[in-house]
Amino acid sequence: MDERKLRILVIEDEKPIADILEYDLKKEGFEVTSAYTGAKGLKKTDELQPDLVLLDWMLPDLSGVDILKLLTEKYNMPVIMLTARGNIDDKVYGLSCGADDYITKPFDLREVNIRVQAVLRRFKKSCDDRANKQGIPIKDAVVYVPERTVIQCGEPVDLTPKEFDLLVWLITHPRFVFTRTCLLDEIWGYDFAGDTRTVDMHIQRLRKKLHAGESIVTVFGVGYKYVSEED
Numbered sequence: 001m002d003e004r005k006l007r008i009l010v011i012e013d014e015k016p017i018a019d020i021l022e023y024d025l026k027k028e029g030f031e032v033t034s035a036y037t038g039a040k041g042l043k044k045t046d047e048l049q050p051d052l053v054l055l056d057w058m059l060p061d062l063s064g065v066d067i068l069k070l071l072t073e074k075y076n077m078p079v080i081m082l083t084a085r086g087n088i089d090d091k092v093y094g095l096s097c098g099a100d101d102y103i104t105k106p107f108d109l110r111e112v113n114i115r116v117q118a119v120l121r122r123f124k125k126s127c128d129d130r131a132n133k134q135g136i137p138i139k140d141a142v143v144y145v146p147e148r149t150v151i152q153c154g155e156p157v158d159l160t161p162k163e164f165d166l167l168v169w170l171i172t173h174p175r176f177v178f179t180r181t182c183l184l185d186e187i188w189g190y191d192f193a194g195d196t197r198t199v200d201m202h203i204q205r206l207r208k209k210l211h212a213g214e215s216i217v218t219v220f221g222v223g224y225k226y227v228s229e230e231d
Contacts, residue, residue, distance in 0.1 A: 005031040006120065009050040011041030011067065012082060013059050017105075021054060024109045025116070038062030042070065049175070050077060052120060054103075054112075057083035057094070065097050072098035078123045080115060082107075136171055138228070139212035143171060150210075157209055162187060166202050170216060170226035179223040199224075 008030045012018040018034040025032045033048060035041035038059045045053065053071060057064040064081065071079055078100040083090065085104075094102050100119045103112060135142035141152035148164055150157040159167065165187050170178075178186075180196035188194065203224060207213030217227050 005029060006052070007031045007033070007048055007050040008052050008054060008116070009041065009044055009048060010034045010054045011038065011044075011059070011064075012054070012056040013037060014056075017082075020109070021112065024113070028113055028116075030116075038064070038067050041067060045071065045075065049075075052077060052116060052123075053079045054116075055079050055081055055099075057081055057085055057090075065094065068094070068097050068099055076127075078119045080119060136168075138171055138210070138215065141210060141212060143168060152211060159206075159209065163202055163206055163209075166199075167206055167210075170224065171228075174226050174228050177219050177222055177225045183223065 006029075008025055010018050010021050010025075010032060012021065012034065013036050015034075015036060018036065022032045022034050033044060033050070035044045038061050041053075041055070041059075044050075055064050055068060055071075059067070064083070068079055068081065071077070079098065080101045080103060081094045081099045082103050082105060083094070100123070101115050103115060135144045135151075137143075141150055141157065143150050145168055148161075150159060150164070150167070166183065169183070169186060180199045183199045184192060184194070184196055188198065192198075203216060203218075207216060215227050217225050219225055
């Protein structure tokens, strides 16, 4: 599947530690970027919109806890604290400020990988559960996945099964760019006898039926992506 890699931002002032984390996490299939100060970390967060942040407690310019509070107020992404402060009071304080997990230095890279994967799984499940219960808002419409319905301005939208599947796939992978072939394989299956024009026709119909249709963006020469109003 032609899907972007999950992004991890490492905010760590000790470059050797940041380098080894970046190297190891890239081996695990993540897209990894490092920032060596709190200010640069906040800037990188704005630029990259990472899926997870590994955040050092002790930074030269800003407190890791202060950065943590800013991240949890502004973004919806998991944060794992990295710190040499191993006493239980510090751990409790970090978690109470919004951290999703806590890794004490020195650490084993195997532990880092396991904790990163576990936090991402929990975060995705939490988001999926919330979306299933409350629906996924897109402009003035709400998509209810279990019921396979879309309500727009209080009225149901008449979508075909494939239109609905295509819409859900795009809105649950915001910012990801998918080729037409990838969408064809994912929604219609690898044994589908049609061609990529099928995807184009379904996208056109979605755009006509939904007020949020303009949020399904054509990436010329590549395919399509969904961009939410928040993006």
